[in-house]
Amino acid sequence: MDSILPLASAVTRRRWSGILLAIIAVAGALGFRSLLEGLGQFYYLPMVPAVMITALLAGRTATALAAILSIAVNLTLVPRESLTDAATNAFLFAGVSWILAEVCWAMRAMQDRTRDLSRQLAAKDAMLNTALASVPVVTLDAGGAVQSLNPAAATLFDLPETVARGRPFALLAPGFDVEAILGAGASGGALEAREGHWTGLRPDGGGFPLSIQYGLAPDADGQPHIALCLTDLSRWHAADAQARELHAQLNKVWRLNSLGEMAATLAHELNQPLSAAATYLHASQVDMERAGLLGDSALRTVELAKGQLLRAGKIIRRMRELLSLEARKLDSERASSMVEDLGPILNMIGSSKGVAIRMEVAAEDDRVQAERIQFQQAMVNLTRNAVEAVGDQAAPEVVIFGRPVSATHYRISVEDNGPGIADDQIERIFQPLTTTKSGGMGLGLSVTRTIVESHGGRLQVSRSALGGAAFSFTLNRESSVENA
CATH class of the missing domain: 3.30.450.20 (PAS domain)
Known part of the structure; x- marks a missing residue:
C-alpha cells in the first residue's frame, strides 16, 4: 500500500500537468491567431501547433483536450454559414490534428527507443572496454x-x-x-x-x-x-604442479603407513610362534642339562638357536616401532581448506570411474586440530573406497560432508549410494589383511582407522541417507583443544 500511494500521486500530477499544458498551448495559439488577424482570416490552422505541442509533451488525454478546446474556441469566435459547415470543419480539424498527434507520439516513441538503445550500447561498450582492459x-x-x-x-x-x-x-x-x-x-x-x-x-x-x-x-x-x-597459464601450471606434489606426498605417506600397519600385524602374528619356539628350546635346555657332559655340546647349540629366536623377535618389534604411526604434533587447520586442496586428486579418482564427487564442507567454525597430510591421506582412502563401491550404480553418487556438531567436535563423513556394508561385516572390515578386492592387501581401512585414532577420533561406519555406506569421524575443534 505504501508503494501504491506515491505511484498514484505521480500519475495524478502528470495528468494535471498535461491538462494545464493543453490549456496553455491553446491559449498561446489563440494569441498567435489574434496577431495574424490583420493579415487575413485564419480559422483552425493556428490551432494545429497547440495540438502538436501537447502531443509531443503530454499524453492522449491532454492532446484530446487541446483539440476540443481548439474546436470550441473556433466555434465561439468564428461565425459559420451553417451548422453543416461548422461541423465539417470541426471534424476535419479533429481528424488532421489527431493524425499529426499520432505522428508526434511515434516520434516520441522513436526518441525514447533511441535513448534506450544509446544507454544500452553505452553500458555494453563500457562492459566490453572493462573486459578488454583485463584480458591481454x-x-x-x-x-x-x-x-x-x-x-x-x-x-x-x-x-x-x-x-x-x-x-x-x-x-x-x-x-x-x-x-x-x-x-x-x-x-x-x-x-x-x-x-x-x-x-x-x-x-x-x-x-x-x-x-x-x-x-x-x-x-x-x-x-x-x-x-x-x-x-x-602460469598460475594454472603452478596449481597443477602443487596438486601433483600433494599426490606424491600422499602416496609416500600411504606407503609408510601401510608398511607400519603390516609390520604391526606381522609382529603380532609372529610373536606367538616365536615365543612358543623359545619356550620349547628352553625346555630342551633343561632336559639336556640333566644329561650331564653328553648334553653340553647340544646345550650350547640350543642356546645359540634360542638367542637367535629372541633376536628375531626384537628385530620385528624394532621394525614395528620404526614404521608405525609415530605421535605427531597436531596443528591448527581449517577442515574446509584441507578437503578443498584435495579437489584435483578427488576429481581424478572420480573421473576414472565416471563418478562425480560432491563436497559439502561447511567453512564456518571449521578450525580443527589435525596433521594435514595424514588427514588428507585418510580422506583420499575413504573417497577411493566410496568411488569403487558405487562403480556399478546407474547414477553413482559420492558426497563428502563436513560440519561442526558441537562446541568441541567437527564431523567429517564420506557417504555413497552403493550397496553398503553388511551388519556382520562392519567390525571385520577394519581388521588388517581383510579385503573384498581382488589383489588388495586389506590394509586401507585399518591404516585409515589408525590415522583417525591418532587424531583423537574414532572411525565409524553406518547406513548413509543416500542408501549406501557412510564412514565418519570427528576432529577436535581448536577451541576445545585450547580449553583442555
Missing part, C-alpha cells in the same frame, strides 16, 4: 606483425606498445605462424601449440606458458585483421 589482446596485420597491444598485453609481455608495434608476433611467441590462422578457413577459435601450450617471451629472456584464442575480421581495406586473446 594483441591485434596483427595479415603479415603477422603487431598492430597494437592493450595495456594488459603490454604488461604480460613487459613490453611497451610503441616498442612492440611492427614486430612479428612470432618473436613474442616462438612457433606462431600467421599462415596457419589464415589458411584454417575459420573465423576464430583456439590456436593449438605442438607442446600443448605456447611459450611467451619477455625482453629479459624469461618465458611463461600461454594459450591463444584468435578471431578474424576484415579491416577497412578488406585485408584480414587478426585479434589474439591471450591467457597466462
Whole structure:
C-alpha cells in the first residue's frame, strides 16, 4: 500500500500537468491567431501547433483536450454559414490534428527507443572496454606483425606498445605462424601449440606458458585483421604442479603407513610362534642339562638357536616401532581448506570411474586440530573406497560432508549410494589383511582407522541417507583443544 500511494500521486500530477499544458498551448495559439488577424482570416490552422505541442509533451488525454478546446474556441469566435459547415470543419480539424498527434507520439516513441538503445550500447561498450582492459589482446596485420597491444598485453609481455608495434608476433611467441590462422578457413577459435601450450617471451629472456584464442575480421581495406586473446597459464601450471606434489606426498605417506600397519600385524602374528619356539628350546635346555657332559655340546647349540629366536623377535618389534604411526604434533587447520586442496586428486579418482564427487564442507567454525597430510591421506582412502563401491550404480553418487556438531567436535563423513556394508561385516572390515578386492592387501581401512585414532577420533561406519555406506569421524575443534 505504501508503494501504491506515491505511484498514484505521480500519475495524478502528470495528468494535471498535461491538462494545464493543453490549456496553455491553446491559449498561446489563440494569441498567435489574434496577431495574424490583420493579415487575413485564419480559422483552425493556428490551432494545429497547440495540438502538436501537447502531443509531443503530454499524453492522449491532454492532446484530446487541446483539440476540443481548439474546436470550441473556433466555434465561439468564428461565425459559420451553417451548422453543416461548422461541423465539417470541426471534424476535419479533429481528424488532421489527431493524425499529426499520432505522428508526434511515434516520434516520441522513436526518441525514447533511441535513448534506450544509446544507454544500452553505452553500458555494453563500457562492459566490453572493462573486459578488454583485463584480458591481454594483441591485434596483427595479415603479415603477422603487431598492430597494437592493450595495456594488459603490454604488461604480460613487459613490453611497451610503441616498442612492440611492427614486430612479428612470432618473436613474442616462438612457433606462431600467421599462415596457419589464415589458411584454417575459420573465423576464430583456439590456436593449438605442438607442446600443448605456447611459450611467451619477455625482453629479459624469461618465458611463461600461454594459450591463444584468435578471431578474424576484415579491416577497412578488406585485408584480414587478426585479434589474439591471450591467457597466462602460469598460475594454472603452478596449481597443477602443487596438486601433483600433494599426490606424491600422499602416496609416500600411504606407503609408510601401510608398511607400519603390516609390520604391526606381522609382529603380532609372529610373536606367538616365536615365543612358543623359545619356550620349547628352553625346555630342551633343561632336559639336556640333566644329561650331564653328553648334553653340553647340544646345550650350547640350543642356546645359540634360542638367542637367535629372541633376536628375531626384537628385530620385528624394532621394525614395528620404526614404521608405525609415530605421535605427531597436531596443528591448527581449517577442515574446509584441507578437503578443498584435495579437489584435483578427488576429481581424478572420480573421473576414472565416471563418478562425480560432491563436497559439502561447511567453512564456518571449521578450525580443527589435525596433521594435514595424514588427514588428507585418510580422506583420499575413504573417497577411493566410496568411488569403487558405487562403480556399478546407474547414477553413482559420492558426497563428502563436513560440519561442526558441537562446541568441541567437527564431523567429517564420506557417504555413497552403493550397496553398503553388511551388519556382520562392519567390525571385520577394519581388521588388517581383510579385503573384498581382488589383489588388495586389506590394509586401507585399518591404516585409515589408525590415522583417525591418532587424531583423537574414532572411525565409524553406518547406513548413509543416500542408501549406501557412510564412514565418519570427528576432529577436535581448536577451541576445545585450547580449553583442555
